[in-house]
Amino acid sequence: LDYAPLEAARSLRHKRTRTIGLILPDTTNPSYSILVKGVEDTVFAQGWSLLLCLSGYEATREQAYAEIMISKQVDGVLYVLSTTDTSPVARLYKRQIPIVAIDREVPGFKLDCVLADNFNGSAAAIHYLLKLGHRHIGLIVRYSSLSNITERIRGYEWALSQAGIEKNPALVIAGGFGFEEGQRAIKELLRLDPRPTAVLASPDVVAIGAIRGAIDAGLQVPGHISVVGFDDIPVSSSISPSLTTVALPIWEMGRMAAEMLLKRIQAQEEEWSPERIVLPAHLVIRESTGAVTEAHSLLAGGDE
Amino acid sequence: LDYAPLEAARSLRHKRTRTIGLILPDTTNPSYSILVKGVEDTVFAQGWSLLLCLSGYEATREQAYAEIMISKQVDGVLYVLSTTDTSPVARLYKRQIPIVAIDREVPGFKLDCVLADNFNGSAAAIHYLLKLGHRHIGLIVRYSSLSNITERIRGYEWALSQAGIEKNPALVIAGGFGFEEGQRAIKELLRLDPRPTAVLASPDVVAIGAIRGAIDAGLQVPGHISVVGFDDIPVSSSISPSLTTVALPIWEMGRMAAEMLLKRIQAQEEEWSPERIVLPAHLVIRESTGAVTEAHSLLAGGDE
DNA sequence: GTGAAAGCGCTAACAA
DNA sequence: TTGTTAGCGCTTTCAC
Numbered sequence: 001l002d003y004a005p006l007e008a009a010r011s012l013r014h015k016r017t018r019t020i021g022l023i024l025p026d027t028t029n030p031s032y033s034i035l036v037k038g039v040e041d042t043v044f045a046q047g048w049s050l051l052l053c054l055s056g057y058e059a060t061r062e063q064a065y066a067e068i069m070i071s072k073q074v075d076g077v078l079y080v081l082s083t084t085d086t087s088p089v090a091r092l093y094k095r096q097i098p099i100v101a102i103d104r105e106v107p108g109f110k111l112d113c114v115l116a117d118n119f120n121g122s123a124a125a126i127h128y129l130l131k132l133g134h135r136h137i138g139l140i141v142r143y144s145s146l147s148n149i150t151e152r153i154r155g156y157e158w159a160l161s162q163a164g165i166e167k168n169p170a171l172v173i174a175g176g177f178g179f180e181e182g183q184r185a186i187k188e189l190l191r192l193d194p195r196p197t198a199v200l201a202s203p204d205v206v207a208i209g210a211i212r213g214a215i216d217a218g219l220q221v222p223g224h225i226s227v228v229g230f231d232d233i234p235v236s237s238s239i240s241p242s243l244t245t246v247a248l249p250i251w252e253m254g255r256m257a258a259e260m261l262l263k264r265i266q267a268q269e270e271e272w273s274p275e276r277i278v279l280p281a282h283l284v285i286r287e288s289t290g291a292v293t294e295a296h297s298l299l300a301g302g303d304e
Numbered sequence: 305l306d307y308a309p310l311e312a313a314r315s316l317r318h319k320r321t322r323t324i325g326l327i328l329p330d331t332t333n334p335s336y337s338i339l340v341k342g343v344e345d346t347v348f349a350q351g352w353s354l355l356l357c358l359s360g361y362e363a364t365r366e367q368a369y370a371e372i373m374i375s376k377q378v379d380g381v382l383y384v385l386s387t388t389d390t391s392p393v394a395r396l397y398k399r400q401i402p403i404v405a406i407d408r409e410v411p412g413f414k415l416d417c418v419l420a421d422n423f424n425g426s427a428a429a430i431h432y433l434l435k436l437g438h439r440h441i442g443l444i445v446r447y448s449s450l451s452n453i454t455e456r457i458r459g460y461e462w463a464l465s466q467a468g469i470e471k472n473p474a475l476v477i478a479g480g481f482g483f484e485e486g487q488r489a490i491k492e493l494l495r496l497d498p499r500p501t502a503v504l505a506s507p508d509v510v511a512i513g514a515i516r517g518a519i520d521a522g523l524q525v526p527g528h529i530s531v532v533g534f535d536d537i538p539v540s541s542s543i544s545p546s547l548t549t550v551a552l553p554i555w556e557m558g559r560m561a562a563e564m565l566l567k568r569i570q571a572q573e574e575e576w577s578p579e580r581i582v583l584p585a586h587l588v589i590r591e592s593t594g595a596v597t598e599a600h601s602l603l604a605g606g607d608e
Numbered sequence: 609g610t611g612a613a614a615g616c617g618c619t620a621a622c623a624a
Numbered sequence: 625t626t627g628t629t630a631g632c633g634c635t636t637t638c639a640c
Contacts, residue, residue, distance in 0.1 A: 004375040008321065009633035011312035012616050019355075019376075026341065028538070033337035037330065040358045044365070049372060051323075052356040054344045061348070068353060071308040072323075179542035205539070212542045234332070235509070238483035238516045239543045313617035316632045 011073065020261060021051040021069045023062060023088075024080035024102075029177060030233040031203055031250055032080070035102065038254020039078060046262055048075075057177075059085035066091040076261045081106050084145055100261040102253060105147040112264060114257040114277045118148050121246035121281025122155025122200065125228045128244075128283055129198045130163050133292035134226065138192075138199035140175040140185040140206055152202055152230065171196060175206045182209025183216070190217055190225075197292050202230030204245055211241070211288060222290035232284055241287035249279050315377065324565060325355040325373045327366060327392075328384035328406075333481060334537040335507055335554055336384070339406065342558020343382060350566055352379075361481075363389035370395040380565045385410050388449055404565040406557060408452040416568060418561040418581045422452050425550035425585025426459025426504065429532045432548075432587055433502045434467050437596035438530065442496075442503035444479040444489040444510055456506055456534065475500060479510045486513025487520070494521055494529075501596055506534035508549055515545070515592060526594035536588055545591035553583050 066088035076098035101113040201207035207229030232247035370392035380402035505511035511533030536551035
């Protein structure tokens with residue numbers, strides 16, 4: 001026959017909708033769009049559906065989505081926090097809606113989470129640059145108190161301190177989300193004296209913008225400045241010079257978070273302790289990084 | 305109070321869920337991820353929710369999603385067809401679920417649709433290359449009978465014929481979805497004798513791969529070969545050389561398709577004739593294209 | 609085994 | 625105005 005049971009009626013009866021919500025900032029960012037795919041693939045494979053909610057980094061929009069999650073009675077929520085306002089999480093938490101935090105922790109809540117090892121990823125990048133002889137290493141990163149960002153900064157500072165290099169706040173530049181912000185940020189960095197010979201720019205999108213900004217400033221990458229990114233999005237291996245970057249298993253994060261959430265939903269235990277998965281990051285060395293050469297010192301000194 | 309009405313109950317009562325479905329191939333592709341954003345922004349702004357379904361270019365998966373749309377009783381579906389199998393559309397159509405086709409037509413169905421002007425976009429790119437003096441112009445495009453693709457081919461052929469250049473099937477190479485496929489495809493093109501001096505590669509992702517492939521082959525872009533893309537995704541302006549490309553208003557397509565669908569849902573008319581919107585494409589000239597020079601003829605002749 | 613009935617939470621219709 | 629009720633389509637229970 002041509003019969004399909006109405007989910008609305010089943011949901012009303014069972015008090016479960018076989019739907020989960022995914023709240024994240026913006027699919028336009030390639031990193032998030034891979035995450036979405038990891039989530040959707042898993043959710044579909046297990047017979048569930050996905051409600052997609054893009055917060056656009058706005059707290060008010062996240063609040064609205066939390067209300068929607070509640071009235072739509074989703075069975076659980078995957079949450080990529082994008083602001084410092086955790087009230088939407090609190091709303092869901094009170095309603096006992098299972099939540100899995102992705103990519104960053106939600107301060108003040110004991111939640112399941114799937115994270116990447118941002119600290120060690122960042123440190124690995126800096127170690128590598130140090131090994132190439134770089135001593136003046138900049139960091140371009142979005143200004144944020146979200147744990148993924150703070151961990152990257154911590155990894156950067158730790159690796160430098162390990163090498164006995166003292167902290168220089170001028171080398172840390174506020175980045176953003178897009179290519180233009182990378183272009184802008186590197187120009188700021190290039191004005192410093194002595195000029196940094198390498199930079200860790202996060203995420204990849206910003207690093208790609210930074211490369212472009214350096215080229216526009218008449219420099220060669222990596223000839224005059226080395227650039228390392230963060231995330232390893234597909235385009236990073238295809239540009240020229242290809243981008244050395246800290247690869248994160250983003251699709252995998254989406255998959256694992258979705259699996260964790262669906263497991264929790266189906267377990268329905270009264271007592272549970274939050275699970276916390278930290279996935280490894282690893283450095284992928286490509287063409288945008290190179291050893292310090294004479295060219296650096298020649299240029300870095302005088303003509304600015 | 306802390307009261308939020310249960311959507312499942314309201315849905316059962318009203319026979320509408322205030323949810324629409326979006327079926328599209330893959331968020332990993334930047335073009336589609338912008339489309340998703342255009343749709344989600346609009347759907348959210350009007351108080352609706354979005355069920356995201358990624359078909360992965362698989363007909364079986366699209367069929368499964370059609371069944372889900374039916375049992376979830378979504379109020380309408382935005383459909384980016386990805387295969388030649390239109391049976392999922394037929395399922396939805398029979399159930400009288402409003403459908404808006406995006407980016408490509410669904411052959412055999414009278415549907416609302418929001419398209420881009422692929423024909424004129426493609427033709428504009430070729431005209432521009434012709435104006436630069438190119439005569440041997442390749443085309444890298446996915447092999448597909450979807451209307452967006454066939455229109456691009458038609459625009460390419462038409463513009464060449466207008467210039468009195470006869471059709472050469474060897475210049476049309478099967479591309480794909482990803483960067484690697486662009487890299488592979490251009491190598492095929494570069495083996496031809498005479499070697500093409502320009503190529504229209506679609507989408508941008510493939511064009512970016514093609515640039516990389518040309519560079520890997522020891523050529524300069526645009527010095528030895530000009531490359532034009534299709535879509536204008538954000539990264540295209542940030543790579544070096546930046547990509548000349550046929551810009552499509554993708555976010556706008558998502559927005560207009562969502563608006564059209566929501567309007568249709570709310571109108572609930574018995575009689576209506578399908579609406580068809582074709583959004584203009586326009587060429588964005590950047591650095592990956594240049595005039596034919598001596599370098600081309602010198603290289604194109606002998607050493608292969 | 610097979611079949612009828614109650615109820616999930618909401619709202620539209622109707623009664624008071 | 626305000627309050628009561630019936631029923632959306634499903635499932636589970638309970639009666640036969």
